[in-house]
Amino acid sequence: MAHCLRMATVPSVSCFSSSSLSSPKRRSFRVINCSKLPHVNPSDLSPSMLDSGDMPLNRHKNSDYRTFSDEFCRPRAMTAYYDYEETSYSDSYSEQDSEQDNPPPDLESIILADRVIFLGMPLVSAVTELIVAQFMYLQDDDPDKSIQLHINSSGTTRADGEVVAREHEGFAIYDTMMQMTCEIHTFNLALAMGHACLFLAAGTKGKRFSLLKTRAIIQQPRALPSGLGPSSDVLVHAKEVAINKDNFIRLFAWHTGNSEETVANTIAKGTLHMNPDKAIEFGVIDQIYYGAAKKKERxxxxxxxxxxxxxxxxxxxxxxxxxxxxx
Missing domain, CATH: 1.20.5 (Single alpha-helices involved in coiled-coils or other helix-helix interfaces)
Structure with missing residues (x-):
């Protein structure tokens, strides 16, 4: 291979005068020493060149003169590089695909697999839809195995008393619970207020539990603000509130073992706050949950x-x- 390279050079011009522009300078050449080019590493071949097959085929007349195309066109280099790229990329992509195909499950899916439904928000439409769907799924999965309903909800209102949902959202969950053929174990984790307290009392008798520092609250049903509507709508909402109140009193009295008059008089006096002991006395729960048997074994x-x-x-x-x- 040649050891030198002819390179065209142009002398520098300090200024552009009229004389210099009229008489252009003649090109001159100078010799630059250079070393031999190293051999090409077969691992540097590009897959696009291998696939297309478009290689430069102009060879030098001298057999000792090896060009880059000679290295590219060697069959061994082509096959070795292609096999290496295929195995390395396939392994890396297969690992990534396996990780993406199996994402980690969320907490809700984990507890649902143990047949546990957690109600931890007010009964807005999205929450009601999710709870009803979970009950239906567990009923279809195994109609004989018990379901656990863990409650920490303020019902159709927020903790400060502001109404955020309609009463029929709570009755939708209650009616779904009554359609279950299996036992429903209810647990009061912190707060069971309004319809959430009705869910707590609607569990299977003997399987209604409460933790030590919880509260069960019942109060009169409330309606959402009607806004700037006609007077006829106000009358409709008032009748709906009265009907929901009667239904709540009747159902709560049936599950707690009290008379409807007792429940109605209690609600008429105001909001009733019950600790676990008072909830047992009123018939909302059956016993206080002190811990699992494994804890006692430990x-x-x-x-x-x-x-x-x-x-x-x-x-x-x-x-x-x-x-x-x-x-």
């Missing part, structure tokens, strides 16, 4: 471990005393 295991540790210490003390007596 406590028993720890107690037995402490007893064994004390026994080992006593045996060591006895051995030490015996040694001292012998000495």
């Amino acid at each position: 406590e028993n295991i720890r107690a037995r471990a402490r007893a064994r540790a004390r026994a080992r210490e006593e045996r060591k003390m006895k051995k030490n005393k015996q040694r001292e007596e012998k000495n």
Whole structure:
């Protein structure tokens, strides 16, 4: 291969005068020393060139002169590089695809797999739709296995008393619960207010639980603001509120074992706040949930471990005393 390269150079011009423009300078050449070009690494071949097959075919007359096209057109280099690229990219893409095809499950799906439904928001339309769909799915999945309903909701109102949903949202969930053929275990985690308290009382008798520091609240049903509507709509809303109140009193009295007059008089006096003990007395829940059986088993295991540790210490003390007596 040639060891030198002819390169055209143009002398620098300090200024552009009329004489210089009229008589152009003649080109001159100078020699630049250069070294041999290294051989091409077969791993640097591009897949596009391999696939297209368009290679420069003009060879130098001298057989000792090797061009880049000679390296590109070597069959071994082409096949080796193609195999390497195929295996490396396929492995990396397969790992990425496997990770994307199996995304981590969300928390709601995990607890739903254990047949647990969590009601943790006011009963707006989206929440009602989700709870009803979960009940229907679990009923279709196994109609005989029990369902757990965990409650921490303020019903159709917010915690400050502002109405955010209509009463029929709560009755939709209640009617769905009554259609279930399996047992429904209800748990009050923090707050069960209004229709959420009705859900708590509507669980299977003997399977209605509450944690230690919870509140169950019942109050008169309230209507959403009617806004600037005609007077006829106001009358319709008033009748609807009265009907919902009667339905709530009747259903709550049936599930708690009280008379309708007792429930009506209690609601008429104002909002009733019940702690777990008072909720048991009123018939809303059956018992207070102190913890799972596994927790008690762990406590028993720890107690037995402490007893064994004390026994080992006593045996060591006895051995030490015996040694001292012998000495």
